[in-house]
Amino acid sequence: MTSSNTTPLSVAIVGAGPSGFYAAEALLKAGATVALIDRLPAPFGLVRYGVAPDHPKLKQTTLTFAKIAAHPSFHFFGGVDVGSDISVSELQASFNAVIFAHGASTDRRLGIPGEDLPGSHAATEFVGWYNGHPAYRDHVFDLSADSAVVIGNGNVALDVARILVKPVDALRHTDIARHALEQLAESRVRHIAIVGRRGPEHAKFSYKELAELTSIEHCGVECDPADLDPARIPDESAWTPEARRNVTLLRDIAPGMTTASGPGHEASHSCRFHFFRSPRAIYGAARVERIEFANTTPASTFNLTYPGDADRLTSIACGLVFRAVGYRGIPLEGLPFDSERGIVPTLDGRVASAFQDDTARLYATGWIKRGASGIIGTNRADSVAVADTLLRDLAGMTGRDGLTLTRQLLEEKAHRAVSFPDWERIDLAEIEAGGPSGKPREKFTRVEDMMAIVNSVNSVTAPSSITADI
Amino acid sequence: MTVVVTDNCNACRFTECVTVCPVSCFHGDDSMLYVDPDTCVDCGACVPVCPVQAIYFEHDLPADKAHWLEVNRTRSGSLPVVDERGTPLPGADVQRVALGF
Numbered sequence: 218m219t220s221s222n223t224t225p226l227s228v229a230i231v232g233a234g235p236s237g238f239y240a241a242e243a244l245l246k247a248g249a250t251v252a253l254i255d256r257l258p259a260p261f262g263l264v265r266y267g268v269a270p271d272h273p274k275l276k277q278t279t280l281t282f283a284k285i286a287a288h289p290s291f292h293f294f295g296g297v298d299v300g301s302d303i304s305v306s307e308l309q310a311s312f313n314a315v316i317f318a319h320g321a322s323t324d325r326r327l328g329i330p331g332e333d334l335p336g337s338h339a340a341t342e343f344v345g346w347y348n349g350h351p352a353y354r355d356h357v358f359d360l361s362a363d364s365a366v367v368i369g370n371g372n373v374a375l376d377v378a379r380i381l382v383k384p385v386d387a388l389r390h391t392d393i394a395r396h397a398l399e400q401l402a403e404s405r406v407r408h409i410a411i412v413g414r415r416g417p418e419h420a421k422f423s424y425k426e427l428a429e430l431t432s433i434e435h436c437g438v439e440c441d442p443a444d445l446d447p448a449r450i451p452d453e454s455a456w457t458p459e460a461r462r463n464v465t466l467l468r469d470i471a472p473g474m475t476t477a478s479g480p481g482h483e484a485s486h487s488c489r490f491h492f493f494r495s496p497r498a499i500y501g502a503a504r505v506e507r508i509e510f511a512n513t514t515p516a517s518t519f520n521l522t523y524p525g526d527a528d529r530l531t532s533i534a535c536g537l538v539f540r541a542v543g544y545r546g547i548p549l550e551g552l553p554f555d556s557e558r559g560i561v562p563t564l565d566g567r568v569a570s571a572f573q574d575d576t577a578r579l580y581a582t583g584w585i586k587r588g589a590s591g592i593i594g595t596n597r598a599d600s601v602a603v604a605d606t607l608l609r610d611l612a613g614m615t616g617r618d619g620l621t622l623t624r625q626l627l628e629e630k631a632h633r634a635v636s637f638p639d640w641e642r643i644d645l646a647e648i649e650a651g652g653p654s655g656k657p658r659e660k661f662t663r664v665e666d667m668m669a670i671v672n673s674v675n676s677v678t679a680p681s682s683i684t685a686d687i
Numbered sequence: 688m689t690v691v692v693t694d695n696c697n698a699c700r701f702t703e704c705v706t707v708c709p710v711s712c713f714h715g716d717d718s719m720l721y722v723d724p725d726t727c728v729d730c731g732a733c734v735p736v737c738p739v740q741a742i743y744f745e746h747d748l749p750a751d752k753a754h755w756l757e758v759n760r761t762r763s764g765s766l767p768v769v770d771e772r773g774t775p776l777p778g779a780d781v782q783r784v785a786l787g788f
Binding site for chain 2: 278578593
């Protein structure tokens with residue numbers, strides 16, 4: 218469905234992660250022109266900065282995104298911050314529609330005393346740090362403590378634990394950021410507690426990731442059998458197949474330290490699962506020393522007020538706490554924001570009508586719309602549906618030349634946007650830089666370094682996509 | 688590693704799986720879908736969304752379905768990509784109930 222004149226519909230998409238790319242794909246199929254905008258010079262969002270470095274296969278989704286980017290009506294604008302470099306209203310004035318797909322880049326907090334003590338961190342920062350995100354490049358994590366506690370029961374919690382207990386040699390040839398590899402090589406962290414507020418049947422981590430944790434050499438994985446007692450957990454017939462597999466595996470490892478190396482082998486590291494524990498406070502003089510939990514039961518799990526029932530409290534001594542209880546969206550000026558859920562409120566993908574005007578229709582997709590749940594592919598179904606709604610809403614509308622208007626705006630501000638061919642030069646430079654250390658790439662962790670490649674006169678081998686004919 | 692579409696897909700072809708595949712690795716003929724094992728990234732998004740649980744991770748394939756691995760590889764090699772939700776085959780819902788879902 219294109220416009221009624223010869224100018225195609227043009228749509229700006231804010232955020233070049235999976236949901237942005239899948240929305241672009243659906244719009245391009247329908248003949249629209251797409252401007253995909255990201256504040257970083259590097260596209261791909263959490264596929265580049267969230268997926269763990271030891272999960273390279275999952276990062277191959279970027280090949281799919283590159284195919285989408287090769288479409289002649291696709292245009293990447295990297296290094297453009299919607300908010301400070303270009304405003305939502307400027308996008309509304311230029312395009313037929315704008316889709317917000319900027320995801321969830323901050324962390325949900327625990328909301329407990331001591332949360333900001335040195336040694337208490339958001340998993341989002343740790344993950345961004347080891348994945349080379351420029352915003353976390355200079356973070357320092359004091360890994361001299363013997364014990365760390367990870368709060369959360371999703372895949373991010375398991376990623377954090379796994380990166381902390383995996384031998385550094387197993388990470389050396391991944392695309393992990395160099396500064397992280399260096400700090401992890403000095404790590405004295407040996408024992409991880411992974412703590413969930415509810416029962417094991419509610420854990421959101423995938424069986425695959427749980428099994429992966431149990432396959433690390435020299436790391437014993439265990440769980441308190443009391444937390445797996447059928448008397449504490451409701452009827453299994455209501456569980457998902459995944460939940461059943463998770464609990465079965467946890468019951469298999471519960472009795473004692475099981476290591477991939479087999480019984481009788483010394484476990485130098487350990488991961489211990491705890492359930493039914495809600496964090497109450499983090500204590501420490503100058504830094505984290507222990508974290509206190511209130512025991513929960515299925516009936517009282519969501520009752521977060523505990524009137525000082527001392528014998529229901531437990532503590533874990535530790536030097537590090539990572540909260541991995543979810544990512545959260547950040548408000549954007551010009552858009553409504555639900556601060557309770559950390560999302561842009563929508564109905565069928567359309568942003569609340571008070572923010573719409575006659576210029577451009579506004580939509581949202583991905584985590585900024587749904588909240589931070591689901592995996593990469595979940596966003597595809599979401600984005601296809603939102604694009605479909607958009608195309609039906611805009612049927613018969615006159616196309617606008619959003620691209621030219623945006624380029625003019627950025628030129629007036631003397632702001633150099635990064636095109637997809639520009640990114641491909643950065644990509645090649647990273648791959649080349651990784652060669653000597655046997656890494657698939659050595660990521661540039663500073664925007665200036667990426668822009669130096671973009672602005673350099675001597676290019677690396679011209680990427681073939683510049684001459685691709687689709 | 689990959690995922691493998693097995694016999695429950697045949698005569699149903701619900702196509703829920705393709706809506707959540709991040710790499711468009713499903714190929715299809717008129718009766719069912721097949722996964723290209725070289726493109727699949729093992730994300731597992733498709734496994735829980737199939738109404739008849741036809742999809743397995745390769746390492747979870749029951750012995751009596753092991754042959755489907757090769758069928759997926761061969762068939763996906765010569766069939767077009769299916770990346771949009773389609774209409775299930777007539778009788779798909781009857782089949783689903785008959786399979787116990």
